Amino acid sequence: MAKTYDYLFKLLLIGDSGVGKTSILFRFSEDAFNISFISTIGIDFKIRTIDLDGKKVKLQIWDTAGQERFRTITTAYYRGSMGIMLVYDVTNEKSFENIKNWIRNIEENASADVEKMILGNKCDLEAKRQVSKERGEQLAVEYQIKFIETSAKDSLNVESAFYTLARDIKAKMEKKQEASNPAGARSGAHQIRANEQQRKPTSWLSRCSLL
Amino acid sequence: MDDDLPTDFQVIVVGTGMVESIVAAACSRIGKNVLHLDSSDHYGGLWASYNFDGLQKFIKEVNSDPKRQLQVYNLAEKWYIEKESAQDEKKEEGGEEKPEEAKAEPAKKIWSQANFSAEYRKFNIDMTPKLLFSRGPLVELLISSNIARYAEFRCVTRVLTWLNDRLMPVPCSRADVFATEAVGIVEKRQLMKMLTSIVGYNEEEMNNEFKDWNDKTFKEYLAHKGLTPNLIHYVLYAIAGGTNNMPCLEGVKECKKFLMSLGRYGNTPFLWPMYGSGELPQCFCRLCAVFGGVYCLNRPIDKVQTKTVDEGKTVVTIDSKSKTLNCDHLVIGINECPKDLISPEPAESSDISKAVFITNGSIMKSDKEPLTLLRFPPQSDDDHAVTVLEVGPATGSCPKGLFVVYFITNKVKDAESDLMGIAEKIFDMSGGDQTAESEKPKCLWSLFYNVKDTSAAVASVADCVHVCSGPDAGLDFDRAVEQAEQIFKKICPGEEFLPRAPDPEEIVFEDDVTHGPEFQREHDDEAEGDAPKE
Numbered sequence: 001m002a003k004t005y006d007y008l009f010k011l012l013l014i015g016d017s018g019v020g021k022t023s024i025l026f027r028f029s030e031d032a033f034n035i036s037f038i039s040t041i042g043i044d045f046k047i048r049t050i051d052l053d054g055k056k057v058k059l060q061i062w063d064t065a066g067q068e069r070f071r072t073i074t075t076a077y078y079r080g081s082m083g084i085m086l087v088y089d090v091t092n093e094k095s096f097e098n099i100k101n102w103i104r105n106i107e108e109n110a111s112a113d114v115e116k117m118i119l120g121n122k123c124d125l126e127a128k129r130q131v132s133k134e135r136g137e138q139l140a141v142e143y144q145i146k147f148i149e150t151s152a153k154d155s156l157n158v159e160s161a162f163y164t165l166a167r168d169i170k171a172k173m174e175k176k177q178e179a180s181n182p183a184g185a186r187s188g189a190h191q192i193r194a195n196e197q198q199r200k201p202t203s204w205l206s207r208c209s210l211l
Numbered sequence: 212m213d214d215d216l217p218t219d220f221q222v223i224v225v226g227t228g229m230v231e232s233i234v235a236a237a238c239s240r241i242g243k244n245v246l247h248l249d250s251s252d253h254y255g256g257l258w259a260s261y262n263f264d265g266l267q268k269f270i271k272e273v274n275s276d277p278k279r280q281l282q283v284y285n286l287a288e289k290w291y292i293e294k295e296s297a298q299d300e301k302k303e304e305g306g307e308e309k310p311e312e313a314k315a316e317p318a319k320k321i322w323s324q325a326n327f328s329a330e331y332r333k334f335n336i337d338m339t340p341k342l343l344f345s346r347g348p349l350v351e352l353l354i355s356s357n358i359a360r361y362a363e364f365r366c367v368t369r370v371l372t373w374l375n376d377r378l379m380p381v382p383c384s385r386a387d388v389f390a391t392e393a394v395g396i397v398e399k400r401q402l403m404k405m406l407t408s409i410v411g412y413n414e415e416e417m418n419n420e421f422k423d424w425n426d427k428t429f430k431e432y433l434a435h436k437g438l439t440p441n442l443i444h445y446v447l448y449a450i451a452g453g454t455n456n457m458p459c460l461e462g463v464k465e466c467k468k469f470l471m472s473l474g475r476y477g478n479t480p481f482l483w484p485m486y487g488s489g490e491l492p493q494c495f496c497r498l499c500a501v502f503g504g505v506y507c508l509n510r511p512i513d514k515v516q517t518k519t520v521d522e523g524k525t526v527v528t529i530d531s532k533s534k535t536l537n538c539d540h541l542v543i544g545i546n547e548c549p550k551d552l553i554s555p556e557p558a559e560s561s562d563i564s565k566a567v568f569i570t571n572g573s574i575m576k577s578d579k580e581p582l583t584l585l586r587f588p589p590q591s592d593d594d595h596a597v598t599v600l601e602v603g604p605a606t607g608s609c610p611k612g613l614f615v616v617y618f619i620t621n622k623v624k625d626a627e628s629d630l631m632g633i634a635e636k637i638f639d640m641s642g643g644d645q646t647a648e649s650e651k652p653k654c655l656w657s658l659f660y661n662v663k664d665t666s667a668a669v670a671s672v673a674d675c676v677h678v679c680s681g682p683d684a685g686l687d688f689d690r691a692v693e694q695a696e697q698i699f700k701k702i703c704p705g706e707e708f709l710p711r712a713p714d715p716e717e718i719v720f721e722d723d724v725t726h727g728p729e730f731q732r733e734h735d736d737e738a739e740g741d742a743p744k745e
Contacts, residue, residue, distance in 0.1 A: 044360075044501050044715055065500035070216070072506040074254055074493035076361060079486060079607075108332070 005049055005058035009169050010080050011162075012062050012110075014102050015087035016095040017069045020121040023152035024087065025063055028162050033153050050166060057166050071105075078109040082173075083117070083165045088136075090120045090149065091128040096135070103143060115168045116145045119161055124151040216507060219537050220246040222702060223529060225512055226544025228256040229339075229688060230679035232492035233695035233709075234542045234702075236358070236499040241706045245504040246536065247496065249547075250511035254496060256544055257282060257662065257681050258339045260489025263331035270658070282546055282663040282681065285625045291642035292655050296323040319646045320612050322571065322655050333610040335487040336567055338662075339682040340600050340617040342367060342584065343482040344468060345475035349688040350482065353494075356709035361494035363485040365606050366477025371575060371585040372449040374441070378575045378585070378637065381449040383480070384473050394441060402442050405433070406450075409463055410470040421460050429462025430455055448588035448596060452686060455592050483582055483600075486607040491688070498712060515541065515549055517673045525675050540702045542677045545665045554672040563662045563684045564626040566618040566634065571645055572652035573601060573614055574637045580605045584686075587633055595621040597633055598686055614652065619684055626659040668694065677701060 013021040022043060026032050029046035045062040062081070067073045086102055088095040099118060106114065120136045123129075133149055140147030146164060150157040224235040227249040239245040253259055261269055273283050320326075327334075343349050343364070353359040370381040382391040388403055412420060424432055429451060433443045447453050451465040472480030484490050500506055514530040527541040543552070573581050585599035597620040602608040608615045616638075618630045634640060638654040645653050665681030677698045683690055696708050 044712075046715055065497060066503075067497070067500045067506050069505070070507040072508045074497055076486070076490045076493040076497065079490070080363070112332075 005056040007055060007057045007170060007173070008060060009057060009082045009166060010060050010062065011083040011085065011165065012077065012081045013064065013085050013087060014068065014073070014106065015085075015119075016089070016092070016098050017066070019087045019089040019092065019095045020152050021085075021087050022063055024085070024119065024121060024150065024158055025061055027152040027155055027158045029061065031155070033155070048162075050163065052163070052167055052170055055170070057170065059162065059166060061162075073105070073109075075109050078106070078111075081110055081114055083115040083169050084110065085117055085119055085161065085165065086145075087119045087121050088131070089122050090131045090133075090136075091122050091125050093130045096120075096131040096139075099139060113172070115165060115172065116143075117161060117165045117168075118143075118145055118147045120147070120149040121152060123149040123156065124154045216534065216536075217246070217505065218535060220244050220505075221538060222246075222540045222542060223248065223527070223536060223538040224542040225249070225529075226256050226547045226679065227254045227492055227496060227508075228258045228544045228546075228679060228681065229492050229495075229691040230695045230698070231256075231542055231544050232495035232499070233352075233692065234677070234679065234698050235504060236356075236495040236502075237695065237699040237709045238542075238702060239499040239502040239504040240356070240709055240712065241703060242502075243703065245499055246538070247499060247504055247506050248510040248512065248531070249508045252509045254493045254508070255338075255489045256546060257665075258489060258492050260335045260337045260487035263327055263334040263336070266334070266336050266658075282665060283660055284663075285627070285659065285661040287627055287659045289657050290324055290655075291640065291653070291657070292322050292324060292645070294324045296321065296325055319571065321645045322613070327569075327656070330610045333604075333607075334615070335489070335608050336615060337487040337489055337617065339488055340602075340619070341488045341682075341688055342600070342686055343484070344687055344689075345472040345477075345480050345482060347468070347472060347687055347689055348692045349491075352692055352709060355711060356498070357712040357714065358494050358498050358709070360714075361497050362490055364476075364482040365485060365582055367479045367481035367483055367584050368477070368579070368582045369577070369584075370449060370479055370481075371583055372445065373585070373587050373636070374444055380575075381445055383450070383469070384478060387478075394439075394445075398439055398442055401438060402445070405436060405438060405442070405446065406466070406470060409466045412463070412467065417460070417463060421463060424459035427459050428455065429453055429457045429459045432459045432462070444588065449586050452586050452596065452598070454589045454594070454596050479584070481584060483602060483606060501712070512547065515543075515552060515676070517675060525673060527673075527675055540675050540677065542679060542698060542702070544679045545669060545681050548671075548678050552671050552673075552676055553669055553678060555670075560664045560667055562622040562664050564618075564620050564622040564629040565660055565662060566626055566630045567658045568616040568618075568634065568638060568654050569609065569656040570614045570616060570638060570652040570654055571612060573603070574599075574616070574652060582606060585637075590632070595623065595629075597630065598684075599633075599637075613655070621684055622661055626661045630659065666690065674701075 013025060015021055023033060025046050026034065029048045043063045044065065045060055047058060047060050049056055049058045062077065064073060084106055086099055088099050106116065118136065118140050120131065120133070136147050136149065148157050148161050150161055152158055221244045222238045224231050224245060224247045227247065235245055235247045249256065270286055270288055273286050353362065370383055371378050372381050379393060382388045385403070388399055394402065430443060430447055433446055438446065446466065447457065447462065450469050451457065451462045453462050453465065469480050476482060496506065510531055512529050512531045516528050517525050518528060519525050527538050529536045529541065574583065574585070580603045582603065583601040585601070587597035587599055589596050597618055600617045601614055603614050604611045618633065620629055623629050634654065637651060639649050639651045640654045664684065666683030668680055669678045671678045679698065680694055699708050
């Protein structure tokens, strides 16, 4: 099957319930905002392919499937992720405080070199704001993570946030490839297919997923 | 936070083991309103994988509170290496070593306990390590339900056996049979003929061919067919995974299962889940959550009652953390299930002896990182076979330079007495110099333990309470899948079991999946000449 992209990045959205992770996902993947969905039912991940410096980068962005609600995200969710958007709601102090807990969770479960970014969402709701932009920036400095305030509703900065994260992952990956042999994106990350197309054996050690 | 937890559900599932998780996913998938709980803070129960830190906590928990009935006992952990690294000293000593050996390979890392702690996250150690047959029910279910997208797998690269006091590769596929130097040309034809006939039998032919063998063993059948002792060893112990007492028809069926799974994904019939078997229950949980299932860990249950309400309908009420939860159906793991719900008490069955070893090399050297299944034949006539699985860093099981090796068998005395003899055959258990050249890899750490065999199906006191079995000693997940489907059918009669979940978009992964040769039925003598050589 012909490849339609140069890179495939698995990205995750993480943060408390109700901070707008799914809205951000829909804004970015569909350019839509639907105020009616309250919790994340039936949404697994979304795909959007973007162009970065002439390369086609396919972003596979995974939603939490509501498993963040009682802090029960599976360790499997973090496997193979290359970038994580940590999302809080600027109108919800608690969701901001919990960012630290989510970072701890990521450190425990995700790959050590995963790229992270903090998003302060719902910045259109200025009247209800509980967390100032400065506090967000300060937290980001503390953890040395990039930070941006977004509004999925007004389509503010969502696009640029994903481009920034993708660009950082790409830069890191290219640096790694230069340092070692060009092993390709996520060397050996493969999925097994159900339909048994005839393929020539390339190596006896293959890593695969069933598809 | 837990106060937000809704109280009324159609199905409540307690325990996140394999069977419970499959049932949860299946119910949620067809639109049932599902709550899934676990009393501990992680997924999987006895099916879990732990990083090294998590495993230490688990050991402490079991040892400090045996009354908690974790189903695990005789837990014995042992280190064969120093607490702190003595690497610097050793380097100086290295000068005295024979120079020709020293330059041949880069200096081996000297592991200390501190290194293990520092890299604890890179370990994923399974409590219930299992393989998937490439055409087995779990692989088919993962594909048909589209849950496969949550997991990644590696092919088992080789099957080994213990023959004439040493490790030997088992020729599995047609090409292997022709390529092997372990058996002579006449034996090769014999073996091919036997395997080809077994793979070709349909149900009717099988019953016909074996109607006189009902009370005889597979071993007797193989001997009757004139197979040499070497070939009997390969077919009975390595391919069928049997013992001397294995009934004939069972042996034929096991052989066929093995052969039918060849050639789909790799050179052996088996797949191993990346990051360990403990990932798989989580994949089903993810699907359950995607379709609206509510998840809550760290949520022990106190009391379960069934109540008959109007019109003879029965509901289950569960007390948990001073909250009362209601459901039409309760699905509960045997280890979380209050005794009074089980009827009758399950019969005492033989328990399971298990061991985990961390070593500094593979049990048998290989060009590329191997992923090995070794079936250790029974040492005497009424002894059990031992299943050995060796996984390396490429599977996400351990840091570079190490291997994790699992032993599983039926308990006779206790885990250590049952398994230590075999460990000594394939590992250097002396705890000596890690850099010393030796045939066998050094064992750096070991853990022996026994687990209650809770795999027998158990009936409950009420129709709306469904008890899920614990892990069995078998190689695959087949029984778990089968039981989950049965439970689902009882809860949701007439509904489809895990229909395909839609794709958000067609996902295309870069893909270089290895396809081994298909096992072909027709016997083609010409193929002998151009059999692929490794």
